[in-house]
Amino acid sequence: MPTFTVFKGNKDGKIVKAQTTKPDLQDDQVLIKITASGLCGTDEHYKSADIVLGHEGAGVVEDLGPNVRFLKKGDRVGWGYQHDSCGHCEWCLTGKEHYCPEREFYGEANLDQGSLASHTVWKESFLFKLPHNMSDEEAAPLMCGGATVFTALHSFGIKSTDRVGIMGVGGLGHLAIQFAARMGCDVVVFSGSDSKKEEAKQLGAKEFVAMKGKKELDIGRKLDALIVTTSANPDWSVMLPILAPTSTIFPLTVSFGDFSIPHLPFIQSGITIQGTVVAARAVHQHMLDFAALHGIKPVIMKFPMTEQGITEAMNTLRDGKMRYRGVLIPQI
Numbered sequence: 001m002p003t004f005t006v007f008k009g010n011k012d013g014k015i016v017k018a019q020t021t022k023p024d025l026q027d028d029q030v031l032i033k034i035t036a037s038g039l040c041g042t043d044e045h046y047k048s049a050d051i052v053l054g055h056e057g058a059g060v061v062e063d064l065g066p067n068v069r070f071l072k073k074g075d076r077v078g079w080g081y082q083h084d085s086c087g088h089c090e091w092c093l094t095g096k097e098h099y100c101p102e103r104e105f106y107g108e109a110n111l112d113q114g115s116l117a118s119h120t121v122w123k124e125s126f127l128f129k130l131p132h133n134m135s136d137e138e139a140a141p142l143m144c145g146g147a148t149v150f151t152a153l154h155s156f157g158i159k160s161t162d163r164v165g166i167m168g169v170g171g172l173g174h175l176a177i178q179f180a181a182r183m184g185c186d187v188v189v190f191s192g193s194d195s196k197k198e199e200a201k202q203l204g205a206k207e208f209v210a211m212k213g214k215k216e217l218d219i220g221r222k223l224d225a226l227i228v229t230t231s232a233n234p235d236w237s238v239m240l241p242i243l244a245p246t247s248t249i250f251p252l253t254v255s256f257g258d259f260s261i262p263h264l265p266f267i268q269s270g271i272t273i274q275g276t277v278v279a280a281r282a283v284h285q286h287m288l289d290f291a292a293l294h295g296i297k298p299v300i301m302k303f304p305m306t307e308q309g310i311t312e313a314m315n316t317l318r319d320g321k322m323r324y325r326g327v328l329i330p331q332i
């Protein structure tokens, strides 16, 4: 029975070290020794919950259940937000298992383990082999952040000739800029202030707009798509006038309130608001291959995976000082 160290949230928002014991490996379960974990904006929402945190994992296969077919000990793997799905519903059968009604997601299932831990037990079918030219610490932030923005850019008809807005230069946003630029899109970045301008341009932005104090925008050619990765929803009345007719908004922000947008401008321009969450496994695999081929890498800040190190990383993220993804490294 594998026993390992985990780091949990708690009702006071304090990081707590604990132990998890799992039954002996069954079926296609794999025991992974964790080598790196990204810290996603969504973890912020769970730091007051009594669950093991982290859903951007990378590690090495340490042991195999009896029905594991493709992985072997020593393989480097990553995993993300989704743990399981039913495998037989319409959405599972059409490669949309992240919308399976019986899906298991971070924060809802398997609450005794996550990527902020020494080890984890995961189903082989929800693990991804890491590309050879990508380190574990570079791969980890791709497992949620990378997969989420790649899905928006890849799965809904965005073309290389499109002008694509990326709003928010954080963990998701700085990866979205790189993916969209390598896909050939004309990338316009919208950020709170000017402070990230040079880095956004180095990552692939053609234009950069500092939003602070702006009630009206003029960017010339309007956007065919807007990918919103800010931690709070923007003022849509400022953004709608720079959206082209029949364009698409991807509001990726996790928010627990209602979604509200000026109604008439939205229908009169035939705008689509496209909900999307993380990635189907086939798209996740395309994302990893694309990132490896084009040298897309997260810009990371490393922290020790200890109670103190995770607290410091969480505070850095909350204070808007992360450049651009925190990665926790186990201390063994």
Ligand SMILES: NC(=O)c1ccc[n+]([C@@H]2O[C@H](COP(=O)([O-])OP(=O)(O)OC[C@H]3O[C@@H](n4cnc5c(N)ncnc54)[C@H](OP(=O)(O)O)[C@@H]3O)[C@@H](O)[C@H]2O)c1
Binding pocket: 039, 040, 041, 042, 043, 144, 145, 148, 167, 168, 169, 170, 171, 172, 173, 190, 191, 192, 193, 196, 229, 230, 231, 232, 233, 251, 252, 253, 254, 255, 276, 277, 278, 317, 320, 322, 324
């Ligand atoms: N849909 C999904 O599947 C999915 C998956 C993962 C994460 N998410 C959600 O996506 C959002 C971004 O995650 P992340 O990991 O990229 O977070 P992050 O690293 O904190 O980035 C968020 C960015 O939002 C901007 N921002 C910060 N505070 C803000 C505020 N009060 N109002 C408006 N903008 C603010 C900042 O960019 P600037 O400085 O450039 O303005 C910041 O870098 C979160 O809400 C997260 O929960 C959704």
Ligand SMILES: [Zn+2]
Binding pocket: 040, 041, 042, 043, 055, 081, 144, 145
């Ligand atoms: Zn996430």
Ligand SMILES: [Zn+2]
Binding pocket: 085, 086, 087, 088, 089, 090, 091, 092, 093, 097, 100, 101, 102, 103
């Ligand atoms: Zn299903």
